[in-house]
Amino acid sequence: MISNLEYFKVFYYTAKYGSVTRAAGELMISQPAVSQSLKQLEKSLGVTLLERSSRGVKLTGEGQLLYSYVEKGYEQIESGVEKVRQMQNMELGEVHIGASDMTLRFYLLPFLEKFHEEYPGIKVIVTNAPTPETLELLQSGKIDFGVVSTPFEKEKDITAFEVREIEDVFVAGRRFISYKNKMLDFQELEKLPMIFLENNTSTRSYMDEYLAQEGVILRPEFELATSDMIVQFALRNLGVGCVVRDFAAEYLESGMLFELRFNRMIPKRAFSVVRSSRQTLPEAAKRLLEIMEIEL
Amino acid sequence: MISNLEYFKVFYYTAKYGSVTRAAGELMISQPAVSQSLKQLEKSLGVTLLERSSRGVKLTGEGQLLYSYVEKGYEQIESGVEKVRQMQNMELGEVHIGASDMTLRFYLLPFLEKFHEEYPGIKVIVTNAPTPETLELLQSGKIDFGVVSTPFEKEKDITAFEVREIEDVFVAGRRFISYKNKMLDFQELEKLPMIFLENNTSTRSYMDEYLAQEGVILRPEFELATSDMIVQFALRNLGVGCVVRDFAAEYLESGMLFELRFNRMIPKRAFSVVRSSRQTLPEAAKRLLEIMEIEL
């Protein structure tokens, strides 16, 4: 361990300017203070670092050797301080976010755009993963916060904040036009060719569970990886798709798809911002949540 | 300028061990002292560097960023201290010496050999130059000390210390055997083919001046670059060579060369160690001079 780092700072400035008086000026202390510090340093190292003369100081061999190291070391620390300052000023930094396709596309994207515009120095790193995996990333500290869709198993020290509602809907194209505006029973779905998301998604397991509870067991014709693809399949009349409404919104409006209606409401779900309550957020993450109007 | 470098040392150890208590142990101060220093550092930077918990501390994003710099910087300074220590222990260092061929060969060499054996870590850098140039090197601080042959112009703040006598002699081979044991006059040299060193050496200019003062002007047959070569020429009976006795010693003893004797003594010269009185010597140079039994 180095005895007194302050001495090295004094030495750094003295060597840099070749003058005790000048160093004192830079350090904003008196000249004798510098002289004494240098003396202390030399004493503690047991070596003469500077040749004193009436027109300044000059490094000895040992002094030169030491200075070559101290110079690099001190400036390294100095630039570390500068980097932290930049981070504080949001000129530098990273925000790690976990989000699913869905939350990213229909909720997060505009905020990220705005954030990036305001703070171009901050890297935004989005890890695209389904809800349970996102929660794991949060627990392990790999992301600052996540945006997931309900429902999910909320473990303790996870703070959740719902930001908007989403609805799961069944949509179909003209081949199934006879079902339009009819009040249907969920049972009737069993007779129709269904297009669903794959099993590993929260949307799928939510629907599976809900329908099972209603006594309906579906065996989808198609199991696709993305909601977009489901919409495309539905448009081509390959079956009845189950997606969050936002994915189909455009086509529902234009009439190319219609929404099936049921005699029972599918309980609404929500997008939820989740974060670890035991971890303080980096400034950049805080600022992004502010933009998203999430109270911390 | 960084406000208090000591804080960074505390931060370094705390971050390194992820524990305030552990850092306190390493720093050999109390735990609250560390806590307070960290608090001060955070306050001065206006940023939280550590997440405190009941089982240690963890770096925040800012802390990690800072640590990556402080780690390098601190260790850089630490290794600088280590290097200086090595230099003190003579495990590391350089000695810069200025010397002529002659002084190197007939005086310095055995000391250098001994020195190098004792301190293999020290680089010995010999700058081979004639006397006036060596003195210049000394003035400009490019060498720690020099070994030259007298006479020379001793400027102030040069300390000289004569270490042994040398004699200039005239030597010849059997072709000139008739001159052996005769007491000669310097004038007689004018009739003989002479072998001398080139003009730019102190030996040559010394002899030129001395002989001129005796009313003798020589026009050597041969002007050679090295004394060794003069001896070789003399051995082959190409003329009478003028060298410092040491160069011919071997052949004088074996009888292959003999020394011409004169009715007047050529004043003896000397090897002299010269150093700048206004400059403290590096430890390594001091030690070498000690080995050479020069008092400082």
Added chain:
DNA sequence: TATTTCACATAAGTTGTAATTATGCCACAG
């Protein structure tokens, strides 16, 4: 669920040390 333990924070009081002022010394320049 209560209890102990561990790690860090806080508070108050006491050094200890690093700063200041004042002065001295030396070398060089005018």
Added chain:
DNA sequence: CTGTGGCATAATTACAACTTATGTGAAATA
């Protein structure tokens, strides 16, 4: 030969860092 600039030294002051004692919270343990 004196003035100036630059560093060292001495003595005093003042601040800051350290210590002891205690508090707090979380996690492990009973």
